[in-house]
Amino acid sequence: MEHFFVNTAHALVAWLTGLGLAPGWADLILLVVQWIAVIIIVILNITVLIWLERKVSGFIQQRLGPNRLGPFGMFQTIADAIKLLTKEDIVPSQTDRMIFKTAPMVFIIISVMLYVVIPMGDGMEIVDLNVGLFYFISIGSLSTIALLMAGWGSNNKWSLLGGMRSVAQMISYEIPLAFSLLGVVMITGSLRMSDIVAAQSNIWFVVLQPIAFITYFISATAELNRGPFDMPEAEQELTSGAYTEYTGMRWALFFLAEYTNLVAVSALMATVFFGGWQGPWLPSWLWIIIKTYLILNVFFLIKWTFPRIRMDHLMSFSWKFLIPVSLANILLTGAGIEVLMRMGW
Amino acid sequence: MSLNDIVFIALAGITLLAALGVVLSRNIIHSALFLVLTFLGVAGIYFQLNAGFVGLVQIMVYAGAISVLIIFAIMLVMDVEPDQTNLFNQSTPTIMAGGYVSVLLAAGLAGAIWFTKWPLSAVQVGDQGVEKLAGMLLGPYVVSFEVAAILLLVAVFGAILLAKGVEDK
Amino acid sequence: MIGLAHYLIFASLLFGIGMFGVLSKRNAIAVLMSVELMLNAVNINFVAIEKFVTPGTGLGHTIALFVIVVAAAEVAVGLALIISIYRHKKSVNLNDFNLLKW
Amino acid sequence: MYGTGLLKGLGITLKHTFEREITQQYPEQMPVLPARFRGNLQLDFQDCIACEMCTKVCPNGVLSLESVRDDKTNKKKLMSYSIDFQYCMYCNFCVENCPKHCLHFDHNFELAAYDRENIKKVYQRPQELVTDLPEEIVAAEEKNQKRISVMIGALQKDAPKILGKLLEDEEKGKVLAAALASDQDKLEKIAVMMVEDIEKAKKVAGALANKAAKDHPKEGNVVA
Numbered sequence: 001m002e003h004f005f006v007n008t009a010h011a012l013v014a015w016l017t018g019l020g021l022a023p024g025w026a027d028l029i030l031l032v033v034q035w036i037a038v039i040i041i042v043i044l045n046i047t048v049l050i051w052l053e054r055k056v057s058g059f060i061q062q063r064l065g066p067n068r069l070g071p072f073g074m075f076q077t078i079a080d081a082i083k084l085l086t087k088e089d090i091v092p093s094q095t096d097r098m099i100f101k102t103a104p105m106v107f108i109i110i111s112v113m114l115y116v117v118i119p120m121g122d123g124m125e126i127v128d129l130n131v132g133l134f135y136f137i138s139i140g141s142l143s144t145i146a147l148l149m150a151g152w153g154s155n156n157k158w159s160l161l162g163g164m165r166s167v168a169q170m171i172s173y174e175i176p177l178a179f180s181l182l183g184v185v186m187i188t189g190s191l192r193m194s195d196i197v198a199a200q201s202n203i204w205f206v207v208l209q210p211i212a213f214i215t216y217f218i219s220a221t222a223e224l225n226r227g228p229f230d231m232p233e234a235e236q237e238l239t240s241g242a243y244t245e246y247t248g249m250r251w252a253l254f255f256l257a258e259y260t261n262l263v264a265v266s267a268l269m270a271t272v273f274f275g276g277w278q279g280p281w282l283p284s285w286l287w288i289i290i291k292t293y294l295i296l297n298v299f300f301l302i303k304w305t306f307p308r309i310r311m312d313h314l315m316s317f318s319w320k321f322l323i324p325v326s327l328a329n330i331l332l333t334g335a336g337i338e339v340l341m342r343m344g345w
Numbered sequence: 346m347s348l349n350d351i352v353f354i355a356l357a358g359i360t361l362l363a364a365l366g367v368v369l370s371r372n373i374i375h376s377a378l379f380l381v382l383t384f385l386g387v388a389g390i391y392f393q394l395n396a397g398f399v400g401l402v403q404i405m406v407y408a409g410a411i412s413v414l415i416i417f418a419i420m421l422v423m424d425v426e427p428d429q430t431n432l433f434n435q436s437t438p439t440i441m442a443g444g445y446v447s448v449l450l451a452a453g454l455a456g457a458i459w460f461t462k463w464p465l466s467a468v469q470v471g472d473q474g475v476e477k478l479a480g481m482l483l484g485p486y487v488v489s490f491e492v493a494a495i496l497l498l499v500a501v502f503g504a505i506l507l508a509k510g511v512e513d514k
Numbered sequence: 515m516i517g518l519a520h521y522l523i524f525a526s527l528l529f530g531i532g533m534f535g536v537l538s539k540r541n542a543i544a545v546l547m548s549v550e551l552m553l554n555a556v557n558i559n560f561v562a563i564e565k566f567v568t569p570g571t572g573l574g575h576t577i578a579l580f581v582i583v584v585a586a587a588e589v590a591v592g593l594a595l596i597i598s599i600y601r602h603k604k605s606v607n608l609n610d611f612n613l614l615k616w
Numbered sequence: 617m618y619g620t621g622l623l624k625g626l627g628i629t630l631k632h633t634f635e636r637e638i639t640q641q642y643p644e645q646m647p648v649l650p651a652r653f654r655g656n657l658q659l660d661f662q663d664c665i666a667c668e669m670c671t672k673v674c675p676n677g678v679l680s681l682e683s684v685r686d687d688k689t690n691k692k693k694l695m696s697y698s699i700d701f702q703y704c705m706y707c708n709f710c711v712e713n714c715p716k717h718c719l720h721f722d723h724n725f726e727l728a729a730y731d732r733e734n735i736k737k738v739y740q741r742p743q744e745l746v747t748d749l750p751e752e753i754v755a756a757e758e759k760n761q762k763r764i765s766v767m768i769g770a771l772q773k774d775a776p777k778i779l780g781k782l783l784e785d786e787e788k789g790k791v792l793a794a795a796l797a798s799d800q801d802k803l804e805k806i807a808v809m810m811v812e813d814i815e816k817a818k819k820v821a822g823a824l825a826n827k828a829a830k831d832h833p834k835e836g837n838v839v840a
Contacts (some may be wrong), residue, residue: 002450024348059633064641098429099378130474131397133351138401141409145381148416164420167413305629306622322498350516357524364528364551367521368535369531373544380547387528392519399578401602403557406582411550418593422600432543434609443537451530458522463567465518470569474558477572478579486576493583501588507594510601 006123007284009034033147035127038115047077048257049296056300084274087248092155095245099153104246104253106304107146107235111260113139118267119193121277131194133185134267137178140223143261144170149240150254154245163243165231165311172318179326183209184272195278206273211329213273222263222314225258228297229314267294293320306322352393360386373423377416384408393429395472529555542596542606546589553585577580618794652720657699661739662719666692670710670719676703679710684753697739701727760811767807771796775803781826782810782818788825795828 009030016026025216051066051074058065066073091100117132120126131136144167151163186192187208188199199205206213222229243254270276270291277284279291309317363386366379384407391400423430433440482490526549535548557578564574600606640647647653649655682695708823709734729735773780775796780789796803802824 028348056633059637060629062632062635062637063639064637067641096372096374099374129397131401134398134401134475135382138405138409142416143408144413145378145461148376149412152420160420164417167417171410171413193470301626301629301633305625347515350572353516353520355547357520361524361527361531367544367547367551368531368539373541376544376547380550383528383551384554387558390521390524390558391561394561396561396564396575396578397584399557399561399582402579402582403554406586407550407554411586414589414593415543415547418597421597424596428592431541432541434540435539440538443534446537447530447534450533451526454526454529455523457570458519458526461519463518465566468569470565473570473572477570478575481576482579489580493580496587497583500590504590504594507591507598510598 002019003122003285006056009212015018021138023230028265031126034056037111038126039112042115042260042263043094043256045258045263047081048074048265049259049263050077050080052296053300056297057304059128060299060301062306064224071309080254081252084248084252089249090245090247092245095155096153099149100245101153101250103146103149103153104250104257106149107143107257108253108260110139110146111257113306114261114264117193117275119197120267120288120303122196122276124285125193128192128194131191133181133191133196134266135176136232137181140177140261141170141174141266142320143257145167146257150242150246158238158242159242162233162238162244165238166225166242169225169229169231169314170223172315173219173322176215176307176318176322176326177219177223178208179323179330180219181272182210182326183212183329186330186333186337193271193276196272197278200275201235201278204273204275209273209329209333211325211332215326216273220269221299221302222318224299226262227303230308231311231314243338263292266299267292269295287298315317348395353390356386356389356393360390371429371431372427373419374416374427376431377412377419380415381408381412384412397472398475398478414427516568518562521566522559525558525562528552528558540607540609542599542608542611543593545608546592549592550585550589551577553581557581581586649723649725653723653725654708656722656724656727657704657710657737657799658720658722659697659699659739660718661694661697661742662696662745663716664694664697666694668669669713669715669717673709674711675707676705695741699737700735701737702732702735762809764808767834768804768809771803771807779811779821782821783825788822788829792821792825795824795831 013023013030016029017023021029024036053063055072056077062069066076069075069079073146088307091097114136116126117129119128119134125132147163147166147170149163151159151161151166154160184196184205187205188196190199196205224230225233231241233243238244243251246254267288270288272290277288279287284292360383363379363382367376368385370376370379384403388400388403388408390398391403419430434443532548532551534544534556535551539545539548560574560578560581562574564571564578568574596606599611601611617788617818649667664681664683664704667823668681671679678700679698681697682701684695685691686693698735706721708721711721727735734777775793776790779792780786781793783789806821806824807818809820
């Protein structure tokens with residue numbers, strides 16, 4: 001059970017090379033297969049996740065949530081997807097067509113690219129980059145472009161305002177996000193994901209780096225444009241911001257990409273702060289799924305508990321509180337490492 | 346042709362086309378988005394050259410931050426029809442001269458590069474990650490590193506002061 | 515077989531495109547973007563030479579990082595200047611910036 | 617300390633997550649309504665003395681009734697009672713003012729209907745109570761019924777002629793007869809109207825004839 005996926009991958013490569021393919025090409029094919037598998041898993045996962053969020057939000061408000069289609073309403077998301085697929089695809093006449101049409105695709109591509117470095121189990125990274133963590137941060141920073149494209153391309157004041165807001169917010173919160181991960185990197189001494197997981201075999205980094213964890217959690221929520229930081233969508237003020245003009249499948253792509261980002265950030269959080277795939281008894285890939293889902297539930301709880309905060313408060317919270325705190329955390333971590341090294345650890 | 350060659354040709358083609366898009370677009374927002382594509386293509390070239398960290402810095406700083414800065418600035422100074430924001434100079438001689446100089450320069454450089462005997466190293470080293478870079482930046486180049494940090498700080502202050510303007514008292 | 519020369523020629527083509535933009539564009543921001551293209555072309559040279567001529571030293575990567583830092587600073591200040599000028603002249607057309615004294 | 621309020625809020629939502637749902641699954645699970653909930657207005661036909669207290673007190677003119685006077689006992693007998701529910705605002709005045717307590721609201725709140733006609737609720741005097749009426753009224757009613765059935769028979773037999781006479785236009789009569797041949801309900805309604813109120817019948821028949829002419833313009837020509 002433990003090495004099921006790894007063994008399958010090895011078998012595939014062995015079979016391909018047995019057919020007379022050069023090892024480089026076999027690896028490339030394996031890479032493509034892995035990526036397609038990740039995309040399929042992500043999309044299936046998200047259908048479950050959307051259902052789960054609606055269910056959890058229902059429970060929080062003592063409702064039942066979706067319960068009409070299938071057992072416990074599990075087919076609700078599928079019905080929604082069919083409805084969105086069959087909807088008329090409207091491109092408003094005054095939009096910047098090229099930008100308008102490419103924005104959702106860019107967004108979803110970027111969010112799927114995040115999964116390349118996340119270890120889904122023991123030895124189950126698609127690519128174990130030696131700068132894995134940094135890859136995650138810098139690819140994540142690209143999604144601002146997609147939102148800006150959506151906001152600009154729609155040729156609509158609300159969309160542009162929403163796009164600008166989300167970009168301002170995401171750029172501001174990227175800094176504490178990166179800084180909070182730096183503490184972990186300083187302890188591990190590596191940006192490689194497998195090293196970070198291996199360094200947590202004795203103690204999770206959430207214990208060693210509680211401040212970093214909190215700053216990461218807050219800035220990740222803001223980075224994902226999720227409540228209570230969902231300023232870019234802000235239905236009541238901006239009629240859903242950058243997504244205002246989108247309908248049908250284009251809108252669904254945005255929605256999908258947001259959830260994809262959410263899962264990626266949660267999986268990263270599980271990897272960096274909660275010991276990754278390590279855990280007793282169960283197979284490693286099951287552990288990371290369990291941890292990710294627990295973190296996702298915390299995200300749901302937070303979204304459905306707190307009211308949206310004001311834009312200027314949001315920005316000043318990042319610049320005047322989170323960044324100094326995360327910088328102080330780096331200083332503290334450095335001092336701690338130095339002291340422990342002097343003491344002969 | 347190996348896989349490496351195909352990847353290089355594809356990346357270089359995309360990058361050059363996007364760079365042409367930057368220069369030839371009539372809409373400056375399109376130019377800026379083509380610029381993002383160019384940056385991403387160049388980052389891909391870095392990855393191919395076993396410089397993963399530099400490529401990621403390229404993505405983060407250029408594609409993630411500088412291009413957003415440029416787009417914000419464009420939105421702040423835009424007041425005409427979007428399709429006429431990024432025109433060429435009015436006088437044809439200027440364009441002609443510019444094109445002539447650029448083609449000459451690129452051709453001259455390319456020729457010089459092609460006919461130069463480069464002192465190629467026989468050693469092949471893979472991606473070394475950040476350890477080597479850290480050693481360089483915090484070892485022999487630590488002063489430059491600190492100066493660069495101060496430069497960034499000064500630039501940020503200067504940019505804020507310039508963009509904010511002097512308030513009337 | 516792709517070697518150092520191909521990378522450098524690619525960089526010089528990119529440099530040429532950037533130069534054409536600098537010389538022939540009217541919009542100040544477009545000129546700034548073309549300058550960025552040229553800086554990128556130069557960076558490719560550093561990284562390519564690091565790989566093919568001095569592998570394993572990290573020298574080219576270091577200089578490339580410095581170039582990126584300087585480019586970031588340059589863009590920030592340059593855009594601030596453009597915005598500041600725009601506020602006075604209500605234009606970003608470089609042909610309008612022909613006065614020698616403010 | 618900062619953040620304790622946030623944690624408290626999270627605790628509250630978490631607590632509610634595991635409490636029992638208070639949603640009612642409406643179509644399957646009917647709500648438990650309070651005793652004095654005002655749903656549909658019901659009338660006990662038998663007890664009504666046609667005093668018209670309810671129609672007088674109703675602020676929106678929802679209620680109307682027809683009655684006849686029994687000369688022997690000098691009492692009114694209710695013939696029909698209609699409730700035009702679309703105007704009702706559930707003020708309860710009718711129920712409060714009914715001296716015989718024969719009006720009451722029940723708990724049925726599913727009052728939506730597809731068209732306005734169906735919102736109106738009409739109580740006709742039930743068959744077993746008809747004998748309770750004064751003789752001449754019963755006789756008149758029987759005569760009326762007879763005339764209606766005769767009229768229906770005649771219409772079924774020779775519709776174009778009768779309708780032509782009614783409309784004073786033979787062409788129109790033919791068209792209408794052709795349209796009504798397949799619609800027994802409408803035919804009977806027109807027959808009732810012709811017996812009870814000839815003017816109304818003329819109007820309705822005219823409208824129907826025009827509509828029929830519009831729907832099937834010059835059918836004969838098309839066939840030819």
